[in-house]
Amino acid sequence: MREYDIVVIGGGLAGLMAAAAATKRGKKVTLLSLGSGTLTIGGGIVDVMGYLEGGIPAATPSAGLLQVGDGHPYKKIGRPAIEESIRFFKEICEQEGYSYIGNLDKTQWIPTAAGTLKPTCLVPKTMDTTELKKADKVTVLGFDALKDFYPSLIAKNFKKIPAFAQKEYEVVMVDPKLSEGRDVTALDVARWLDTEEGLASCIEKMRNVIDSGSVVIIPPVLGTRPDYAVKEKLEKALGCHFVETASVPPSITGLRLRTMLVRYLKKNGVRIVEQAIVAKSIVEDGKCVAVITEGVDRERTYHAKSFILANGGFYGGGLLAEPGKVIEPIFNLPVEAPTDHELWANYSLFSSEAQPFAKLGLDVDEKMRPLDADGKVLLNNVFVAGRNLRGYDFSFEKSGNGVAIASGYQAAMSV
Amino acid sequence: MKKHHNNPDSCTACTVCIANCPVTAATRKFRGPKMVGPTLERMRLSQDDIEPSLEYCSNCKNCDMSCPSGVPISTLNMLARAKYFKNRKRSLRDWILSHGEKMAKLSAATPGMANFGMKMSRGILKKIGISDKAPLPAYASKSFIKLFKNLKQTSYPDKVVFYPGCFINYNDPQVGMDFVAVMQANKLEVIVEEGFVCCGSPLVVNGFLDEAEENAKQNVQILKKWTDKGYPVITCCTSCGLMLKQEYQELFHIEGVAEYAKQLYDADEFLLDLHDQGRLNTNFGTLNEKYMYHAPCHLRAQGMGLPGVELLALIPGLDVQDADAGCCGISGNYGFKDDKYDISMEIGSGLFKAIKDSGRDTVVSECGTCRLQIGHGANVKTLHPLTLVRKSYEAYHK
Ligand SMILES: Cc1cc2nc3c(=O)[nH]c(=O)nc-3n(C[C@H](O)[C@H](O)[C@H](O)COP(=O)(O)OP(=O)(O)OC[C@H]3O[C@@H](n4cnc5c(N)ncnc54)[C@H](O)[C@@H]3O)c2cc1C
Ligand code: SF4
Ligand code: SF4
Numbered sequence: 001m002r003e004y005d006i007v008v009i010g011g012g013l014a015g016l017m018a019a020a021a022a023t024k025r026g027k028k029v030t031l032l033s034l035g036s037g038t039l040t041i042g043g044g045i046v047d048v049m050g051y052l053e054g055g056i057p058a059a060t061p062s063a064g065l066l067q068v069g070d071g072h073p074y075k076k077i078g079r080p081a082i083e084e085s086i087r088f089f090k091e092i093c094e095q096e097g098y099s100y101i102g103n104l105d106k107t108q109w110i111p112t113a114a115g116t117l118k119p120t121c122l123v124p125k126t127m128d129t130t131e132l133k134k135a136d137k138v139t140v141l142g143f144d145a146l147k148d149f150y151p152s153l154i155a156k157n158f159k160k161i162p163a164f165a166q167k168e169y170e171v172v173m174v175d176p177k178l179s180e181g182r183d184v185t186a187l188d189v190a191r192w193l194d195t196e197e198g199l200a201s202c203i204e205k206m207r208n209v210i211d212s213g214s215v216v217i218i219p220p221v222l223g224t225r226p227d228y229a230v231k232e233k234l235e236k237a238l239g240c241h242f243v244e245t246a247s248v249p250p251s252i253t254g255l256r257l258r259t260m261l262v263r264y265l266k267k268n269g270v271r272i273v274e275q276a277i278v279a280k281s282i283v284e285d286g287k288c289v290a291v292i293t294e295g296v297d298r299e300r301t302y303h304a305k306s307f308i309l310a311n312g313g314f315y316g317g318g319l320l321a322e323p324g325k326v327i328e329p330i331f332n333l334p335v336e337a338p339t340d341h342e343l344w345a346n347y348s349l350f351s352s353e354a355q356p357f358a359k360l361g362l363d364v365d366e367k368m369r370p371l372d373a374d375g376k377v378l379l380n381n382v383f384v385a386g387r388n389l390r391g392y393d394f395s396f397e398k399s400g401n402g403v404a405i406a407s408g409y410q411a412a413m414s415v
Numbered sequence: 416m417k418k419h420h421n422n423p424d425s426c427t428a429c430t431v432c433i434a435n436c437p438v439t440a441a442t443r444k445f446r447g448p449k450m451v452g453p454t455l456e457r458m459r460l461s462q463d464d465i466e467p468s469l470e471y472c473s474n475c476k477n478c479d480m481s482c483p484s485g486v487p488i489s490t491l492n493m494l495a496r497a498k499y500f501k502n503r504k505r506s507l508r509d510w511i512l513s514h515g516e517k518m519a520k521l522s523a524a525t526p527g528m529a530n531f532g533m534k535m536s537r538g539i540l541k542k543i544g545i546s547d548k549a550p551l552p553a554y555a556s557k558s559f560i561k562l563f564k565n566l567k568q569t570s571y572p573d574k575v576v577f578y579p580g581c582f583i584n585y586n587d588p589q590v591g592m593d594f595v596a597v598m599q600a601n602k603l604e605v606i607v608e609e610g611f612v613c614c615g616s617p618l619v620v621n622g623f624l625d626e627a628e629e630n631a632k633q634n635v636q637i638l639k640k641w642t643d644k645g646y647p648v649i650t651c652c653t654s655c656g657l658m659l660k661q662e663y664q665e666l667f668h669i670e671g672v673a674e675y676a677k678q679l680y681d682a683d684e685f686l687l688d689l690h691d692q693g694r695l696n697t698n699f700g701t702l703n704e705k706y707m708y709h710a711p712c713h714l715r716a717q718g719m720g721l722p723g724v725e726l727l728a729l730i731p732g733l734d735v736q737d738a739d740a741g742c743c744g745i746s747g748n749y750g751f752k753d754d755k756y757d758i759s760m761e762i763g764s765g766l767f768k769a770i771k772d773s774g775r776d777t778v779v780s781e782c783g784t785c786r787l788q789i790g791h792g793a794n795v796k797t798l799h800p801l802t803l804v805r806k807s808y809e810a811y812h813k
Binding site: 001002034035036037038040041178180181182185187188191249250255263266271272273274275276277293295296297298300315316317 | 430431446482664676677716717720
């Protein structure tokens with residue numbers, strides 16, 4: 001019988017990071033993945049802690065971490081492991097040639113396609129705002145026919161942001177001549193720039209509209225591959241600095257990060273099974289011995305010494321909402337939820353409070369093992385990571401990918 | 416959460432499939448899986464809407480594999496295509512490409528002539544829309560069924576049924592023979608049922624859904640007959656396997672598929688299962704050889720990982736490296752079409768480059784048409800994993 005040290009369930013950021021940390025520890029890992037996770041939708045920017053309860057921006061991610069409540073995953077993981085996980089994440093990125101910038105002691109405010117600023121912690125180098133902050137004059141570059149990116153709106157809204165109000169803005173357009181066929185998305189432009197001809201032609205077109213030395217805000221189009229080749233070639237040819245905005249789905253930064261992490265795992269011998277729908281588990285004496293996938297043909301059993309449950313929240317399929325209760329379908333772990341559905345959501349519109357519904361999830365100990373209502377460990381060799389954890393509202397506090405990285409890492413280190 | 420529910424409403428419009436569709440990446444003419452699949456399907460349910468770019472979908476299934484909501488996008492596309500062609504005239508090109516089995520039978524009398532004729536008539540094929548550059552397969556001088564009939568097997572109490580499929584039967588019978596040899600080395604006797612017909616994959620992709628359903632009915636009956644008796648059925652072709660176990664369930668309403676599917680195996684996975692049970696003949700001789708491996712999309716879609724890679728890892732000395740560079744572009748007969756050839760080669764370009772960069776001169780892959788495309792695009796030799804397994808067994812006895 002084939003037995004692995006660790007089976008990771010779920011190939012989102014939490015599962016990928018768990019698998020990466022486990023393989024780094026020399027463990028034999030199988031990753032059971034289904035679909036491509038939230039990364040390609042949500043993006044590859046790593047928020048750690050943007051807003052505190054009450055909607056107050058955290059001064060820094062570090063300061064935010066100090067103020068989270070007892071039930072928060074960060075509280076269980078603890079500061080040293082969170083720091084370690086971020087260091088490990090950045091180390092992989094560096095090693096794979098797609099390094100990230102940022103640290104826990106600084107909030108990075110990055111431009112969005114709507115011309116607002118969003119707080120985050122780690123970003124790829126394509127979103128470095130150092131030069132943008134220094135510049136007196138900023139160019140906002142759009143592409144003809146590209147949907148979901150309106151340069152004049154960005155310029156107009158930036159004028160309203162105190163730190164950016166003094167700058168001068170110029171809006172310019174480049175026609176990628178991609179109008180044949182379907183609507184143009186950032187992905188299409190990024191793929192155009194992936195090619196040598198596309199890049200050369202884009203450089204020529206840009207030369208006509210931007211001056212050397214400019215700082216240029218552009219949509220996330222600097223190539224689909226997890227490297228900085230497109231950015232570097234453009235900047236060298238034009239003598240400019242480019243800053244990508246946060247993206248709309250499908251997210252190029254998320255796509256790049258996912259491609260890079262999957263490649264890293266495969267290189268390091270992680271066995272990845274795609275389209276693996278984990279349906280149930282075999283538990284004996286408080287230990288999981290195997291999980292079972294349900295294919296259209298038959299069930300398949302995966303044995304391992306330990307299991308990491310990283311199959312997302314309500315969106316990913318890790319938690320299921322049923323009338324009056326919330327279910328964790330694989331181990332049937334308890335999810336405490338008010339029986340009155342009305343209480344699940346915080347209905348006051350534009351509430352400055354996190355949503356109770358969004359905080360539902362699995363309770364764990366500091367090793368990420370699942371707990372029952374009395375705080376007793378339910379399964380000794382199962383470790384939980386990511387969006388299925390209880391006690392945080394990623395969307396409200398801006399902490400999604402940060403919790404995924406820290407908890408995935410912690411789960412793998414606890415095994 | 417099984418995937419054969421053709422419900423377009425589970426689509427949340429997240430756009431992940433668009434990012435993962437190789438055809439969308441290769442041509443702007445295709446509007447992409449989300450739009451052509453679930454979005455339009457919702458409209459099609461209420462009206463007879465025609466999406467011209469639907470013809471670009473190759474049924475490679477990368478969209479299905481990436482979708483977080485389990486939408487069977489590619490199957491929605493195939494059903495829509497069948498609906499489109501319901502009352503329309505079909506091109507000779509599409510008929511020929513879909514009816515490989517009939518074509519093979521027609522030329523079976525004089526196979527030498529058939530291949531000669533094929534070469535001579537590439538100009539004619541081009542006129543009807545089949546690319547003159549595409550790697551069309553040649554017919555073998557003897558079909559697998561013929562070779563098999565002349566083979567003396569050792570009889571064993573444990574038996575397995577083999578579903579050869581058209582490509583192995585008519586174009587690449589040696590793979591079938593290697594399969595039989597490997598089964599025999601594991602003390603298993605192989606049964607081949609002549610009543611099996613083409614799984615229907617080439618018919619489905621060209622919209623001949625009714626004919627595919629006729630084939631399905633016949634295959635289902637035979638498959639069920641054997642699995643009811645407790646015999647496993649094994650395929651060496653990943654597209655046949657996917658069609659028989661999954662697409663039949665998504666496309667048609669034929670009783671019995673879910674039952675036999677439990678016993679329908681990919682050959683590599685079957686051998687690994689034997690290994691798990693401690694039953695695999697592990698008298699593998701050393702093969703000090705280096706190969707690249709390509710995972711067919713239709714294998715990846717089956718949720719069993721890469722059994723070929725795991726199996727070959729058991730052979731001492733063998734060094735097999737997964738190219739891990741995505742779709743090869745051929746998608747059955749998609750890349751044979753004149754208007755799709757360039758798209759198909761563009762899709763495969765990343766894989767061809769990875770293979771060339773590796774410096775290895777032979778690529779291992781389960782799918783017959785992937786092997787054709789890779790041989791053509793990367794200018795290398797190709798093999799089925801079982802050919803290496805057989806070779807290793809033989810090396811043990813030398
Ligand atoms: C629109 C949007 C924008 C966002 N923007 C940001 C942002 O800018 N910054 C940030 O930090 N965070 C952001 N987030 C949040 C962040 O994306 C998530 O919190 C985080 O990525 C969750 O990772 P995960 O691995 O826990 O879950 P997921 O990414 O959901 O991964 C879970 C995986 O498990 C799989 N799975 C589920 N059930 C099974 C099963 N039974 N068997 C096998 N596999 C299974 C799923 O298919 C999925 O692939 C955003 C989220 C969304 C939705
Ligand atoms: S089956 Fe392949 S070509 Fe068709 S939409 Fe899906 S990914 Fe694209
Ligand atoms: S990936 Fe699935 S849910 Fe997302 S847009 Fe495509 S079909 Fe819809």
